[in-house]
Amino acid sequence: MTETRRVFHEELDAIRSDVIRLGALAGEAIEAATNALLAADLAAVEKVVANDRVLDDLTHDMEQRTCLLLAQQQPMAADLRMLVTVLRVIHEIERIGDLMIKVAKAARRLYPHEIDPKIRGLIDRMRDQAAAQLRLAIEAFADRDVARAAALVDMDDVMDELQKELFQAIFSVRSPDDSTLQLAVQMALVGRFYERAGDHAANVADRVQFMVTGHFSFEPSNADG
Template sequence: MNETRIQYHGELEEVRSDLIRLGAMVSETIGRGTAALLDRDLHAAQVIIDGDDVIDDFCLGLEERCYRLLALQSPIAGELRFVLTSLRLISELERSADLIVNVCKSSRRIYDVEFGPQIRGLIEQMGVEATFLIRAAIDSYVDADTSLASALDDIDDRLDELQVAYVQAIFRSHSEMNLNLQGAVQMAMIGRYYERVGDHAVNIGERVMYMVTGWLPEKSGAARQRLREAEAEAGAESSESANTTDGAGPAVQSDSSPQDGLGEFPDRP
């Protein structure tokens, strides 16, 4: 292997290592953001909000390196899928961090709200599940583990259930917490932010499946859309044919006007 290829593979490995680091940064942010919310720690919440700039800068630098690899090295096959998947993961992780920033911003708007034990427990569980999903998604990427990647959607069901239970608990106990409408909305949005983190983890799993197998989830949707279009076209043609023949009776052709394309009928001998 020549020196250029050695350097190229070293750069690919650096991308992998930095994505692991980014995943660790995001999962840590989820835990710290959850703690700031539950402890009503405004200083900790502000540190996370300000620290999002660090994550954004890290993501930008990592993206630029991936684009440089595409432009200068022209990767193919598995290496191309690795770089494209890495680019998608950067976006998914950056958005996950943004969602926790939103949690911290919401915590400032409901600073005076005292959470009951059920609400606290559900928030804590959502934080744990979101952290687990992000870590599992990164593990599937690092290990090229399609089994884990494909399981993330089912694992995410637990977080979805917690989010539903959390919203229901808010409506049951809003009077005890002296929540006005705006406060109730802010509380409900917190659950939505955690649920969306889980969705980003599932998206990462789908991209890992693409990286390893070349399969894209969009292919199934595109195939379904083509089938719907074909069925709609066939239905339209059938309807048009029925409208043409309904009530019209058999067509009468005069002797002097032969049917188009058939020519004159031959005379009888």
């Protein structure tokens, strides 16, 4: 192996490791944003917003490094698919971080009202589901595991069902009070943010299918944020 190729493969490994790191940061954001929301902790909301800068900076750094490798090395076959996949995957992960900022900021609009216990329980479950889907997607990327990637399809169905349960719980609360209406609107939006986070994780998995096999095995989810 020439020195140029050795350096190229070292940078490939570094980029792969940074994708895993990026996924870990997004996973931390899911946890922190949910905790801030459920605890009505406005200081924690500010931390979630501030920490997103780290995720954004890493995403932009990885994008530049990946584009530079594509331009300088002109990789072929598997290496090319890996780099193209990275360019898509990092933005799917970045969007999960952006969605968690929206989850955290909902705490500001709800403060100081308390969240109904049943709704709190469903938000907890959606948090766990989003984190599990992201974790599985990153593991599939790290291990080039098509079977794990395919499992995200069924997991995304679970998230969709949780969102339906959340909506039912929201609309079961009967009150003419304006604050209750505001709570319902915010909780519906929060449920949508978790559902979209799950869609982004599913899209990561679909990119893994392409990276390993050269084709998409299922239709990417329509995550619009």
